[in-house]
Amino acid sequence: MTQPALLVLEDGTIFRGTAIGAEGISVGEVVFNTSMTGYQEILTDPSYAEQIITLTYPHIGNYGTNSEDEENDTIWAKGLVIRDLPLLASNFRSEQDLSSYLKAKNVVAIADIDTRKLTRILRDKGAQKGCIVTLAEFDEQAETKALEDAKAFPGLKGMDLAKVVSCKGSFSWTSQSWQLGKGFSELEDPKFHVVAYDFGVKRNILRMLADRGCKLTVVPAQTSAAEVLALKPDGIFLSNGPGDPEPCDYAITAIKEFLTTDIPIFGICLGHQLLALASGAQTEKMKFGHHGGNHPVQDLSNKKVMITAQNHGFAVKESSLPSNLVATHKSLFDGTLQGIKRTDKPAFSFQGHPEASPGPHDAAPLFDHFIELMNERN
Known part of the structure; x- marks a missing residue:
C-alpha cells in the first residue's frame, strides 16, 4: 500500500x-x-x-x-x-x-x-x-x-557543517580501489604519508590516494596545525565537505600555518575554497550550484577540456584572488573558477571531484600532480 x-x-x-x-x-x-x-x-x-x-x-x-x-x-x-x-x-x-x-x-x-x-x-x-x-x-x-x-529553514549561508560531518577521531587508511573479482585491496608498500583532513571526505578520494602509494592518516576537521605537523606528513590533503567555508575559521587558521612550510597541499571542493580563503581570496554562494557528472571544465594551461563530477553550492570569487594565487581551471557552463594554485608554495586545489564516484575520471591526473609535488620535495 x-x-x-x-x-x-x-x-x-x-x-x-x-x-x-x-x-x-x-x-x-x-x-x-x-x-x-x-x-x-x-x-x-x-x-x-x-x-x-x-x-x-x-x-x-x-x-x-x-x-x-x-x-x-x-x-x-x-x-x-x-x-x-x-x-x-x-x-x-x-x-x-x-x-x-x-x-x-x-x-x-x-x-x-x-x-x-x-x-x-x-x-x-x-x-x-x-x-x-x-x-x-x-x-x-x-x-x-x-x-x-x-x-x-535558515539556509546554508553561514552554516559550518564540516565539523558536524567530520570523523570524531583520527584513523589510518590503506584501502585501495575496488576491482571486479577482487574487491578492495590493501596498500602494501606505501611511498608517502599524507594527512587528510576530513571535512566530509568521500572514501573514493582516500582510495585513489592509496592507489598512488599514499598511506593516509585521516584527522577530524578541527585538528590543529601543530598536531598535523607533528605527524611529519609528506603531503596534506584538504577534503570535500558541506556548508559554507567562511565559518570554518579553525581550518583556515591551520591552512595558513601549513602555507608557511614547503609541504605540498591539495584541496578538493570545500578544501579548494578553504585554501583560497587561507590565501586571502573570497567565496560566494551560488544561485543553484553545480551538481552532476557532466560538467565541462577547461584547463587554462593547455586549453584542454575535462568532463567532471561537481557537487558544490559555493565558489571562489576569481576577482578576489591575490597576486600569489592564480586560476588554473574554469567551468565552461558558467565561467566560474574551478581551480587555483599558489605561485609561491606547492599548493593547489580543484572545485570539482576528480575522484568521481559517480562520474568521469578526466580529472584524476590531479592526484598524480599531488604525487609529483611530494616527489619533488623528497
Whole structure:
C-alpha cells in the first residue's frame, strides 16, 4: 500500500507524490543533480548535509544498493526526490532495493512528482528551502505546516557543517580501489604519508590516494596545525565537505600555518575554497550550484577540456584572488573558477571531484600532480 507524501518549497509550490523512504518530516535546501547513475554514492556524499537531493534522471533505483558503493556510513542528506522508482532492482552486486535502503538509513524520500518542473524552478529561482513530509492522507493543514517549516529553514549561508560531518577521531587508511573479482585491496608498500583532513571526505578520494602509494592518516576537521605537523606528513590533503567555508575559521587558521612550510597541499571542493580563503581570496554562494557528472571544465594551461563530477553550492570569487594565487581551471557552463594554485608554495586545489564516484575520471591526473609535488620535495 502506497503512502502519500508532499514536497513544499518556500515559494509555495506544492508537489504531491508517494513516500518511498522513512516516515516523517525533513527540511533542507532543495538542489538538483543531473547524474544518470550513482545515486547511492550521491546520497552518501557528506557534501549534501542539510540538502534535499532532486535527481533529474527519471528512473532511479534500477540496480539497487550495496554496502561497497557507500562513500560514508551515514546519509547526511535530508531527503531524496525522484520521478519514478522501478518495481525491480537488477544487478549482481545488489543487496537491497533503494526504498528499503532509504528506510534503513532513516531518509525521507518522495517519488512520482514532476522533477522536470521542479528542476526548472530551481534553475530559475535558485536553490529553494523545502520540506518533505509523509502523510496518512493529503490535507491542507499539512501543506500549510510544511510551508512554514520550509520557510523557517535558515539556509546554508553561514552554516559550518564540516565539523558536524567530520570523523570524531583520527584513523589510518590503506584501502585501495575496488576491482571486479577482487574487491578492495590493501596498500602494501606505501611511498608517502599524507594527512587528510576530513571535512566530509568521500572514501573514493582516500582510495585513489592509496592507489598512488599514499598511506593516509585521516584527522577530524578541527585538528590543529601543530598536531598535523607533528605527524611529519609528506603531503596534506584538504577534503570535500558541506556548508559554507567562511565559518570554518579553525581550518583556515591551520591552512595558513601549513602555507608557511614547503609541504605540498591539495584541496578538493570545500578544501579548494578553504585554501583560497587561507590565501586571502573570497567565496560566494551560488544561485543553484553545480551538481552532476557532466560538467565541462577547461584547463587554462593547455586549453584542454575535462568532463567532471561537481557537487558544490559555493565558489571562489576569481576577482578576489591575490597576486600569489592564480586560476588554473574554469567551468565552461558558467565561467566560474574551478581551480587555483599558489605561485609561491606547492599548493593547489580543484572545485570539482576528480575522484568521481559517480562520474568521469578526466580529472584524476590531479592526484598524480599531488604525487609529483611530494616527489619533488623528497
